[in-house]
Amino acid sequence: MRIGYLGVSSAFVVPEDSEVLTRHPKARRAGELIDLHHTMCHGCGDDAIEGLRIKVYAAEGFTVRAKMDVQRRMEGGPGTIHGGVLSAAFDEVMGHLPLLIGPGAVTAHLEIDFSAPIPLGSTLYFEGRILAKQRRKIYTEVVAHLQDPAVNTEPPVVATGRALFIQVNGAAHYGKYVANSQVAEHYSKITPTGDGQ
Secondary structure (H helix, E strand, C coil): CEEHHHCEECCCCCCCCCCCCCCCCCCCCCCCECCCCCCCCCCCCCCCCCCCCCEEEECCCCEEEEEEECCHHHECCCCEECHHHHHHHHHHHHHHHHHHCCCCEEEEEEEEEECCCCECCCEEEEEEEEEEEECCEEEEEEEEECCCCCCCCCCCEEEEEEEEEEECCHHHHHHHHHHHCCCHHHHHHCCCCCCCC
16 A cells, blocks of 8 residues: 555555445444443543543444544644554544444554644544454554535645554453553453453
8 A cells, every 4th residue: 555645565455355334233322322431541541640531432343433632732843743643543433433342452563654744733534444353353544634524524644554453362362451441440340352332
């Protein structure tokens, strides 16, 4: 995959022999909040002091929508968002996508294409989608706009992210780390299959 004007190649390759996607029976309906993590999650938690507090909503098919206010504390370059903050936001939005088709998954690969500066004080609108699934691998993509796609049907894209997620057994994957969590009691709710829905 070539990335626009950059002439850079991407390691992200969507398999041609992917599975037919089926929406999970417990998946949130379009317009409903996908409640993935806990209150101290840096990406979506309301109690994370320096967190992003992103709320991700299920949309039609295998898509999600979210938005984030670009606050002054997120500054990287003069007057613009830090690329690492935007990367965390993309990871959070795409991390909700696997719940549309099954249990949660963890990030294995994440890449971001930055197309334009994103000013402090703006609002970012995210549109994410599942591109493919192959066994435990889930391929995702999210685009970010400075205008609401619900109002402007073709807003300019300011950044694009792609990620590969791997479905895991949550209890087995995180089991030995739970005691270090700020909200260890939250994780007592994870079932043996890792299906936290």
